[in-house]
Amino acid sequence: MPRLEIVSNLGRNRSATVGLLIIAVVLLVALIGPRLAPYDPLVPAPLDRLKGPGPVHYFGTDSLGRDIFSRVLYGTRISLVIGLISVAISLAPGTLLGLLSGYFGGWVDSLIMRGMDMLLAFPAILLAIFITAILGPSLPNTMIAVGIVYIPHYARIVRSSVLSLKEQLFVQAIAHLGGTHARILGAHILPNALPPIIVYATLGMGTAVLQAAALGFLGLGAQPPQPEWGAMLSEGRQYIQLAPHVAAFPGAAILLLVLGFNLFGDGLRDVLDPSLRSR
Amino acid sequence: MPLSYISRRLFHLLLILLGVSVLVFLMLRMIPGDPAQLLLGEYARPEELARLRTQLGLDRSYPIQYGIYLQSILRGDFGTSVRTGAPVVDEIGVRLLATIELSLAAMFIATLLGIVAGVISAVKQYSVFDYGSMFLALIGVSMPIFWLGLMLIYLLAVKFPILPMMGRISMGLEAPAVTGLVVVDTLIAGQLGACGDALRHLLLPACTLATIPMAIVARITRSSMLEVLNQDYVRTARAKGLGEAVVILRHALRNAFLPVVTVLGLNLGLLLGGAVLTETIFSWPGLGRYVVDSLMGRDYAAVQGCILIFAVLMALINLIVDLLYVLLDPRIRVHA
Amino acid sequence: MRKIWFSLVLAMSLAPVMALCAEQPVTGGTLIWGRGGDSVILDLAQATDGESIKAGIQIFENLVIFGKDSMDIEPQLAESWTVSEDGLTWTFKLRQGVTFHDGTPFNAQAVYDSFARVIDENHPFYGYGKWKYLSLSLGQVSEIKVIDDYTVALVTPKPYAPLLNNLALWLCPILSPQALAEHKDQIGLHPVGTGPFKFVKWVKDDQIILERNEDYWGEKAKVDKIILKSIPEPSARLMALQSGTVDIADDLDPDSISLVKKDDRLAVTERPSVNVGYLALNTQKPALKDVRVRRAINHAIDKETLIKTIFQGLAVPAKNPFAPSIWGYNDAITPYAYDPEQARKLLAEAGFDHNAELELWAMPVSRAYMPEPVKTAELIQAYLAAVGLKAKIVRHDWGTYLSKTANGEHDMCMLGWLGGNADPDNFLYGLLSADTAQTPGAANVALWKNATFTELCLQAQKTFDKTERTQLYLKAQEIFHDEAPWVPLAHSTIVRCYNKRLHDVPLRPNGLNSFQMVWKEK
């Protein structure tokens, strides 16, 4: 599909437009948020703790008296980075493994796919917990853990599109004309296998943010005092009655960002790859 | 289904289980911090640590530890929990049933509501219901589920105490365990009141756990139905004079099932994972919580046992999904 | 006339209400006890976690026990005891006419089996368990002598004054020998003791059910049943207490406790604890070797605000390594005042490199002595930053945290001590002597090796005279204060939150009680 057409189709797709709008706003906030923040997100003011939302603190303060609005603004950057890096970590090896597996088949395929099956035998969150336990809890390690967990998903998707592409005539023709494996894979198969990967990666960013938040809930994610939304939300669960705003705002922020990724991903799928319907 | 196919699947499963057992074994040992230290906590003395390590066999080399482990597994012994001293099999059994009860309930809710919402949305495409339910579905997959669980508890168990907030059944209503599924056990015992009580206990955690799969099922059902409703055979069914309900349920839905079943299978796996958080929030005595506690407590045998159980469950689910395919679609034949 | 009638009617109608209000215990009912996790093992000689101990001490009794609301030693299964002249032999006279829940009579043999299985490798039951914390229990005992059916003697190779306190700890329960022989290594799932409650059923990760021991030798328990319910999520535990689903909720966070206090259906009992929460400064790290830096850190932290906000006032600031309620506490010591100016000055004097980033290790789990470890760490981090000391918060999961701190890998780490047998030795020698500063496996996580201090502690261990021991400990605390290997943070207040329909809810400074006397309104 010509690129221009994709763009114009995306523009006409309502869910893609709304999703893109949300992502753009979040991105903007990530870029200029720190300038908008009225307070330092890291400096506690324990005597002002758990203040409700109001004109002084728009979103109220947390249990250490920090301004939640400022923390949510700063946290935007972290959440976006979590989404991007985690997906990048699953994407690169996942794509490579899927390409190799699908293209060469045989024992390479068996080996890679059995390995992926082994990873898939773990429930996702459990594998993530496992990996963070090994690496130690920290934000980068959270991203690595979430990234590794989803490698098999990408490998499978790429493998299946490679399998169908491989059978298509043009690839076989190139192979007969004496293209090297690397060239065929890189220049011919990969570009054609991209649409489902792009769609899955977009949706995957939302999943990654949620998974990271779940790890934060278990105390394995971002380290204090970093204003990561999942960790803030998880801190707020203690104050559900006393100060519901502590959890409400970071929770809403997560919901919004993930919603943005999901909407955009849905739209992309409709435009790029209508056959990829299962989420 | 040919026997050779099943036996090949079983062989596959064995291979994966072997791989998983090595993987888990190694990963567990890669985690810093040793079980003895955790057992003794902050009050441990070095000599006590050393003694406990010897007693637990932790001073032996990894290959020997693994060999011992593998041997005992082949004997059907999954080892003893470091923390409780009880056989891991016993520890897992009860909790597994609790998790299965919760997951099945969640699956039931997700499937039922998801399919109903998906079908109505597809039939009434672009209606208020369609937009509403699809928006809700999107929210559902975008929401941190532990947050949802806490809000549900706060709203429906504390603020407006309609439903119990924790546990599997009210105190004193327990029925003798036959299946280990409380709802079924109370039914078997003929205690309808107790069964109702157990169902009420199940409702909040199951709904929480069901949120994501329900949303996914609704979305996939809708898109699959939309595709099927445009098929010629649906028009044929209408041209035969069949009622709209028969057309949709018998002719369209049946064909739309295939992708739904795939997604359901994938989701059962998701549910097992989601149970980790849900069980914590709702104090549900299940395997998800147990495996995390065991991991945090470096209860090697317990974690190894749990993961193997998970792997077997996943394989079983996949097998059932494949069988369902064959049942649902006569065009699919298994190639052995 | 009408007025009199009215008063009479009023009085009569109020009578039953008044009767209820009076503290007239009633028997019956089920006590539901919500707590943070399940018990691990119900053979308390193998237990190291609070949840096991809470349940186990309802079932088991010891030779001696702490007072209901204090840490003073009282007789339990031993009626009296004597120590020999040389301080090596402790002889106990046992209570007669006591039977275990399984009907086995309690006698000297039961004491022998219960104790020997822990320390005697040749005892047939030795292999049935993993015995923990010997240093806190019977580790110093070399021999157990059955003198007659109701007399037992314990022998230690050297005089060991804290033994009586050890025997009162959960680690030295007396179990039915019959049950030990029957259940072997599964005894932890089938506890049989002599206590006021009998074990009925255990659904793992869900609940433990106990019921009244009708044949109890002493005053029988008031409630029919105790159900210990695992509710891992603290906010869910609070909500369960508020909705009346549970009668008692353990380990609520300080902010929740302030909510409970406002609820007039709920009651909160508070008691000063014997614990201590502290920030250990690793004296082996170059940056912290200089005592001026350690003092500066002590000056930099505002404990008052920390306690007022994060602890919600449920603690007293600490200046010594153990709590004021323990004998031997040195109240003459003037604590380091919160004085950022002074802290900066001291850092400057020490030539502290302000670009260096120190690791501040925060506990991943909350403990009675440190209810909000992460927030505490964040606040400390900010206080340190204010005096120009950069700290980075480091977290590991609990097992790793303990191993690594015991290995001295941290710069500063948060830890605490529950109080054990409430003997100063436990804190001073256990946590601060040079003997316990050996890595790996150091309990002295400041790795502080002070010869004078250690000598004072060792001297005190050999001294039986309490006044003399006190003098030694007072001196040791002065050295501790001067050298500042820790920032002693707080002695948290022990709290029990429960529904007001419960009465006579006891609370010991270590939070571990038998609920024998608790009764519940109908």
Added chain:
Amino acid sequence: MSAPVLEIKGLKTQFQTRQGLVKAVDGADLALGHRETLGVVGESGCGKSVTALSILRLLPQPAGRIAGGRIIFNDRDLVRVSRAEIRRIRGNEISMIFQEPMTSLNPVYTVGFQIQEVIRKHRQMNKGEARTEAARMLGLVGIPEPRARLNDYPHQMSGGMRQRVMIAMALSCHPQIMIADEPTTALDVTIQAQILDLIGRLKEEIGMSVFLITHDLGVVAEICRHVAVMYAGKVVESAEVRELFAHPAHPYTVGLFESLPKIGGRGGALRPIPGVVPGLFNLPPGCAFQERCFKAEPRCRQEPPLRAAGADHMVRCWLPGE
């Protein structure tokens, strides 16, 4: 022409699409005589299939709707009868077969089940009777070993066989009318002839009328008595087959003939009609064919009248018939 069983008068069928309103059928008039075969021809998109779907109100929902006109069948206006009534008619009094035999049968049910379904819906039969009847119908459409084939799934059959099954299904309630929407287009040429023969034969046996939609004038010539030519939602010419073939009056019809290769025909080069069917959004005012018409003149900008061009021969054009 005998008394019509089905008469379509001024039918207007419209689709609401994202780009706007599409007038797929815009005032079509057609009549199907008793036991006759009416052929409706035209290029794709001319509205012939939509007309057929309109008869049984099978238009895709919610986009399509009948905006006007009447469809008279046995004194009933199918446009206005209740949904229950139209359901009683579908598959029973009027049945329909479609272009794609490969996809028109439900892949997850046996052909037997699918035939029995319609029999049991409209005829008072129990399971066993319906099964026997279904087998009889399969035999009637020339499927060997019909009893055994009842248990086959559609994917186990060839396209031709499936179309036979569709026909069996359509005829199993002895309808008065069978609508066949391009029944042979997707089939091999040899199979096409067999299917057409079959339809012709069964029409006689059952005594029904056939509403045949096709773009293939050869097919029309073979089995139709009457023929109607549709263009851009309107019937532009209708006549008896022989009359139309002999004297096509509308330039479009003429174009259609000239674009066909004639077997042993009158020679001359193939002349495709220039241009394409205009988008239904931007039809020119007046005759829709004017932009492609080699005889177009200014008055074609106005709606052309329907005129007689011979006996039972109507044409919608300003030009006199030639």
